[in-house]
Amino acid sequence: MLSGLLGVLVGAVGTFMFAALLPGSVTDHVSAASSWPVGLVLTLALSVAAAILARAWGGYGAYTAYAVGWLVVVIVLSGVHGPGGDVLAGAHQRWASLWMYGGFLLVAASAFAPRGWFSDEPRDRRPTS
Structure with missing residues (x-):
């Protein structure tokens, strides 16, 4: 139960925040950090860390609840229209696709952790030689 809620929370925070620190139109490239999608990297790392935490909490049952919660909320929130009629994740389509598909692949890959x-x-x- 708590793992499913964790998946919903991480998916919602990630969907709202992956674009928070996306690179703008930096022309002088003075700041190298501003040319990296920091928000996207942080939300993907949060998703994987929470998936591993869910698996550590309760095995594959808790991990499955987390993954389903994460996936459902990301799909639902990615199609929500905002007050101006735009789609929440559609303004940055390339980054949104990386968030949705890359996040799903990383969460799924965390099921194969040792x-x-x-x-x-x-x-x-270990025996010493």
Whole structure:
């Protein structure tokens, strides 16, 4: 349950904020940081970190609840029309596609994280040679 709510929260925050720090029309390239999509990178990292957290909380059941919550809210919010009639994520179509598809692929790929990351069992000592 909490993992699904976490997925909804991360998906909503990511959809609203991925474009917050997108590169503008920088012509002099004095500031290298302004030419990187910082908001997009941070929201993608948040999505992956939360997916791994959900899997650590409750295994694949919690991870699935997170992934479904994330996916549903991203799809729904990406099609919502704003007060001016524009689509929320449509103003930056290239970045919006990267947020939606790239985010989905990264969240899906986090299901393949090694099982040892989530185990509390002590590991055997490695034999020394």
